[in-house]
Each structure stands twice: as structure tokens, then as C-alpha cells.
Amino acid sequence: MIKTDIIIIGAGPTGLFAVFEAGLLKLKCHLIDALAVPGGQCSEIYPKKPIYDIPAYPEILAGELTEKLLEQSKQFNPGFTLGERAETIEKHKDGLFTVTTNKGTIHKAPVVAIAGGLGSFEPRKPNIQNLSDFEDKGVAYIVKDPEIYRNKKVVIAGGGDSALDWTIFLSDIAKHVTLIHRRNEFRGALDSVDKVQELKDKGIIQLITPAEVTALQGNGGQLSSITYSLNDSKNNIIETDAFIPLFGLSPKLGPIANWGLEIEKNAIKVNNALDYQTNIPGVFAIGDINTYPGKLKLILCGFHEATLMCQAAYKIINPGKRFVLKYTTVSGIDGFDGSRKQATKSVVKSIE
Amino acid sequence: MSQPIDISIKVTDRDGNIHIVDSPIDMALNLMEVIRMHELAPEGTIGICGGMAMCASCQCYVNSSHDLPEKSDDERAMLSEAFNVKANSRLGCQIQINSKMEGLEIELAPEE
Numbered sequence: 001m002i003k004t005d006i007i008i009i010g011a012g013p014t015g016l017f018a019v020f021e022a023g024l025l026k027l028k029c030h031l032i033d034a035l036a037v038p039g040g041q042c043s044e045i046y047p048k049k050p051i052y053d054i055p056a057y058p059e060i061l062a063g064e065l066t067e068k069l070l071e072q073s074k075q076f077n078p079g080f081t082l083g084e085r086a087e088t089i090e091k092h093k094d095g096l097f098t099v100t101t102n103k104g105t106i107h108k109a110p111v112v113a114i115a116g117g118l119g120s121f122e123p124r125k126p127n128i129q130n131l132s133d134f135e136d137k138g139v140a141y142i143v144k145d146p147e148i149y150r151n152k153k154v155v156i157a158g159g160g161d162s163a164l165d166w167t168i169f170l171s172d173i174a175k176h177v178t179l180i181h182r183r184n185e186f187r188g189a190l191d192s193v194d195k196v197q198e199l200k201d202k203g204i205i206q207l208i209t210p211a212e213v214t215a216l217q218g219n220g221g222q223l224s225s226i227t228y229s230l231n232d233s234k235n236n237i238i239e240t241d242a243f244i245p246l247f248g249l250s251p252k253l254g255p256i257a258n259w260g261l262e263i264e265k266n267a268i269k270v271n272n273a274l275d276y277q278t279n280i281p282g283v284f285a286i287g288d289i290n291t292y293p294g295k296l297k298l299i300l301c302g303f304h305e306a307t308l309m310c311q312a313a314y315k316i317i318n319p320g321k322r323f324v325l326k327y328t329t330v331s332g333i334d335g336f337d338g339s340r341k342q343a344t345k346s347v348v349k350s351i352e
Numbered sequence: 353m354s355q356p357i358d359i360s361i362k363v364t365d366r367d368g369n370i371h372i373v374d375s376p377i378d379m380a381l382n383l384m385e386v387i388r389m390h391e392l393a394p395e396g397t398i399g400i401c402g403g404m405a406m407c408a409s410c411q412c413y414v415n416s417s418h419d420l421p422e423k424s425d426d427e428r429a430m431l432s433e434a435f436n437v438k439a440n441s442r443l444g445c446q447i448q449i450n451s452k453m454e455g456l457e458i459e460l461a462p463e464e
Contacts, residue, residue: 159432181432183432
């Protein structure tokens with residue numbers, strides 16, 4: 001079991017900044033995120049796009065913002081449970097919460113901050129009738145362990161970075177890789193596009209475009225072949241052991257919707273007059289996932305909400321203790337890793 | 353100062369309900385934003401990427417013969433990865449509202 005002061009659900013900008021603010025109050029954080037890397041939407045959807053409304057940054061790329069936020073909170077040693085989705089929450093008699101992920105990892109803390117953005121990112125599944133029948137029986141939406149495809153016949157569908165990258169990677173491991181995409185053009189890093197072109201030219205992989213997978217066939221419950229249509233007309237069948245549709249991810253509110261929180265317009269209602277607490281005392285919602293009169297879904301608003309949430313968390317964790325606001329410039333920052341950052345002392349020396 | 357001008361747009365939502373809504377043309381709005389402004393699709397199910405043509409949550413079908421701006425490469429690429437795509441599919445976020453769009457008829461594509 002992972003024990004911490006604040007469980008933060010969602011490792012996007014708001015959740016990452018909460019780690020820093022909590023650290024100033026000597027509170028330790030642990031973040032849970034369904035994605036394999038921190039950053040939330042900034043990593044998953046638009047890492048290379050600029051943001052212009054982060055104070056003091058006239059322009060910053062979303063991916064760069066994530067790196068800076070990680071660097072800023074590094075000395076507070078945040079814990080991470082990545083690639084797992086927060087599934088259930090339970091409040092115990094001693095006032096502590098446990099949050100359990102879909103993979104059974106248990107986290108325990110007196111405060112939970114939901115910084116889940118638009119929800120957890122789930123794979124977008126193509127509309128093929130019996131697709132779900134073959135999930136884990138040949139069909140996978142995420143490549144977790146490439147080794148399972150060793151010496152297997154694999155069909156990948158999609159036209160973005162992940163389709164290209166896995167085609168390249170698996171071409172080394174699998175017996176045969178076929179990439180199917182609805183268009184001749186691919187949207188990905190130039191290097192990847194060139195590499196796939198090279199693999200195709202050398203006959204290492206098979207590229208089928210413009211085509212779409214339309215049906216799946218099985219044998220004893222296991223996937224055995226797929227049907228694809230070329231130019232909306234002719235149906236073709238290829239034998240395969242695995243089918244990996246890679247059409248990106250889209251956010252879904254998911255299990256959080258069943259936690260007994262007050263939800264309005266796909267967002268969690270909070271008390272914005274005070275501390276961004278939800279209807280469950282001890283559970284807060286900050287950033288894009290919350291709503292209140294006048295709410296703006298902006299990263300900079302999430303930063304402010306995270307800061308006030310940490311104050312409230314401090315009061316819950318240290319009941320009765322007085323709090324005095326300290327400026328980082330004056331008092332410096334003491335990391336949990338023993339590091340210290342502080343302003344350099346000015347030299348006091350007389351000039352004779 | 354001249355009065356701000358509105359155009360009227362016919363939107364069929366994901367449940368098949370028809371709405372005739374007004375859209376100002378002097379606020380640099382795109383079609384996705386107009387749909388959100390009138391709350392014709394639940395918050396969180398439209399405009400997920402914010403309007404960068406990086407998701408297809410604002411996909412719609414254009415049912416009138418208005419002369420719309422050409423698709424950009426980004427929009428074309430995104431639509432090639434989207435589901436439920438038809439010949440008249442567009443991403444709402446890539447269509448800037450202007451005065452020539454009076455009477456535009458669109459239908460929201462199903463939520464993915």
C-alpha cells in the first residue's frame with residue numbers, strides 16, 4: 001500500500017503544480033494517472049503546440065511546460081502510479097481515504113485531490129461489430145508488452161504516430177506486420193514516416209492503403225483473420241494472430257462519475273468560495289475537472305485552485321495548527337530530498 | 353457604431369433534435385464554439401482538444417450547399433482517423449463563422 005498526505009488523481013499541469021504547493025507546506029503527494037507519462041493533455045494531445053497564457057511565459061510548448069513543472073516539484077519527491085486508472089474510493093472510520101486503481105494498486109491518504117482534466121484517456125475503438133469479443137484474444141488497443149507479438153502475424157490500423165511507431169518497432173519482433181490506414185497520407189514525425197516507407201520498399205512490412213478493417217473472424221474464440229475493404233469496394237481477408245487498432249485516446253470521466261460526487265455538465269461541483277472541496281469532505285477537485293459559477297478551463301486557473309486546495313489540505317492534516325504564509329523568496333525551499341534553495345545573501349561591506 | 357450582426361444556423365444535435373441558433377459574426381467564433389455556446393452537446397463531449405483539429409469531438413455533417421473554406425491538411429488528417437466519417441464531414445472547430453454562412457445546416461456526428 002502507498003501512503004501519502006495527498007493523493008492526486010491526474011498528473012496534468014494542475015496536479016503537478018499541486019505537488020509544489022503541497023511541498024511548501026511539508027505535505028507529500030502521490031499522483032495517479034491513466035497515461036504512461038505525466039503531463040495529461042499537454043503530453044497526450046498537444047505536446048508540440050504553444051501556449052501563450054502561462055504567466056511570465058510569452059510562449060511555451062505544452063511539452064516544455066510539463067517538463068518545467070516536473071522540475072519545479074522534483075525536490076518534493078512526488079510518487080507516481082502511471083498507466084493505471086483510479087477506480088474506487090473508500091472513506092474509512094479513521095478519516096483516511098483509500099483509492100484503488102484498475103490494477104489493484106492501493107493508495108491511502110487523508111486528502112484526495114481530483115485533478116483529472118476531462119477524465120482518463122481511454123483508447124478510441126473503431127466501429128467493428130465483434131471487436132470486443134476478441135479483446136485480449138488477439139485484439140489490443142495498447143501495446144503493453146511487445147514480446148507477446150514475437151513471431152506472430154500482426155495487423156496494425158491507424159495513421160498517427162503510435163501506428164507508425166509500433167509498426168516500426170514490431171517489424172523487428174513479429175513474424176509479419178501489416179499496416180492498414182484509411183488514407184495514403186500519414187500524420188506523424190517525419191522520421192517515422194520515412195522509416196515506414198523504407199520498411200515497405202524493402203518488403204519487410206505490408207502497407208495497405210487506403211483501406212479499412214471491416215470485420216474480424218475467429219477460431220475457437222481466438223482471432224484468426226481480419227477483413228478489410230479497399231476503396232470501399234472489394235473485401236479481402238488476411239490471416240493474423242493479432243489486430244492492434246491505434247486510433248489515439250479520448251478522455252472519459254469514467255469511474256469517478258460513480259464516486260458519489262456532485263456532477264454537473266461532466267464536471268465536479270466544488271465550493272469555489274473557499275477551497276475547491278467537493279460534496280465529500282476531504283475530496284477536492286481542481287483544474288478542468290471542476291465547475292463553479294464563472295469557471296474557466298485554463299491552466300493558470302488550475303494553478304490557483306491547486307494552491308488554495310493545499311491550504312485546506314494542510315488544515316485537515318494539521319488540525320488546530322496555525323498557518324503563516326511564507327514567501328519562497330524570503331524563506332527559500334527545503335526539499336524532501338535534503339536540498340535547499342534560497343536567495344543569495346547580499347553583501348554588506350563598507351566602501352572606504 | 354453599427355449593430356452586431358447575427359446569422360442563423362440550423363443544428364441537429366446527437367439526439368436528432370433540431371435547433372435554430374443565432375451566431376454572432378463579429379466574435380471570431382468557429383462552429384464548435386457556437387455549438388458549445390448554445391450547449392447543444394454536453395460539456396466534455398465536444399471541443400476536447402480546444403479547437404486544434406487534434407481530436408474529432410466536434411465532427412459534424414454539413415447538409416447545406418454553402419461554400420465553406422477548404423479543409424486544411426490538419427483537418428484532413430484528423431478526419432482520416434476519426435470514426436463515422438462521411439463525405440460531408442467537417443471539424444466544427446476549423447470552420448470560422450462568417451456572414452456567408454447564413455442558413456447553414458449541420459448535424460453533429462455521434463460521440464465517439
